[in-house]
Amino acid sequence: MIDKMLKRTSCRDYKKSELSKEVIQSFKDIVNSSPTSTNCHHFGCVFVTDNKLKKELSEIIYSTEAIDKCSMIAIFYLEKNMFEYLEEKTNSKLDTNNLSFYSTCLFDAAISCTMLNDAAISLGYGTCYQGVVKSFPKEIMKKLNLNNNIPVMGLLIGEPNSINEVKPKLNKVFENEYDFEEVKKRVDEYDEIMKSYYSGKSNKYKFSDFVSSFMKTHNEFLSGDILKEWTDLIKEKFKI
Numbered sequence: 001m002i003d004k005m006l007k008r009t010s011c012r013d014y015k016k017s018e019l020s021k022e023v024i025q026s027f028k029d030i031v032n033s034s035p036t037s038t039n040c041h042h043f044g045c046v047f048v049t050d051n052k053l054k055k056e057l058s059e060i061i062y063s064t065e066a067i068d069k070c071s072m073i074a075i076f077y078l079e080k081n082m083f084e085y086l087e088e089k090t091n092s093k094l095d096t097n098n099l100s101f102y103s104t105c106l107f108d109a110a111i112s113c114t115m116l117n118d119a120a121i122s123l124g125y126g127t128c129y130q131g132v133v134k135s136f137p138k139e140i141m142k143k144l145n146l147n148n149n150i151p152v153m154g155l156l157i158g159e160p161n162s163i164n165e166v167k168p169k170l171n172k173v174f175e176n177e178y179d180f181e182e183v184k185k186r187v188d189e190y191d192e193i194m195k196s197y198y199s200g201k202s203n204k205y206k207f208s209d210f211v212s213s214f215m216k217t218h219n220e221f222l223s224g225d226i227l228k229e230w231t232d233l234i235k236e237k238f239k240i
């Protein structure tokens with residue numbers, strides 16, 4: 001498993017194939033078995049396996065044609081409807097107006113999504129996280145009948161048609177003590193590694209090194225403007 005994890009790369013090129021009922025069931029079991037903060041089950045997930053629905057989702061998330069080709073996209077969401085049901089059942093109010101509540105929900109969903117990812121990798125499937133779902137929250141909520149539940153992450157799973165080369169990674173780990181000067185050194189070294197990695201390769205976003213791609217990613221693709229609809233939904237539903 002460790003070897004498979006170290007060779008893992010995001011897969012955006014899939015063969016059209018279907019997952020067996022058994023595999024889908026074991027993936028459901030994995031999502032349901034993930035640990036949750038104080039056993040509160042703050043999130044949920046829709047497995048989209050239906051070809052027509054995948055096609056429709058790929059039209060909503062128009063930048064990601066892999067959604068149409070993969071075997072399944074799992075959409076993780078924050079289970080706001082259940083909170084409302086629990087309030088109704090107990091005739092009391094939930095104090096969601098704090099970042100801790102929201103980050104707990106998000107963290108639990110991320111753990112479960114990662115467990116699903118790792119289970120898929122263990123079976124030899126290709127996977128790719130889809131943070132892009134946050135750019136189209138309302139349309140996805142409508143399409144999947146999520147009501148007040150807010151999508152936070154997608155995960156593509158399928159049989160790879162081609163496999164990317166492993167991307168060099170930044171060393172982010174310390175033993176016993178953090179060292180900021182070491183971080184700067186590692187960033188500078190990694191920037192050079194990524195310059196050679198990108199040179200001569202075409203990439204969709206025209207990245208040429210680590211530092212400028214970091215700045216561009218955050219200021220353009222993940223900017224407040226692009227994620228405004230999602231941010232407003234979080235503020236509205238969690239009353240933050």
Ligand SMILES: Cc1cc2nc3c(=O)[nH]c(=O)nc-3n(C[C@H](O)[C@H](O)[C@H](O)COP(=O)(O)O)c2cc1C
Binds near residue numbers: 010011132164
């Ligand atoms: C939280 C998260 C969100 C991501 N969202 C997307 C996405 O929306 N679209 C996409 O093509 N890749 C997405 N990725 C994949 C990253 O681009 C990828 O992990 C990164 O470039 C490193 O490449 P590797 O996974 O091949 O090692 C996401 C990854 C993470 C962890």
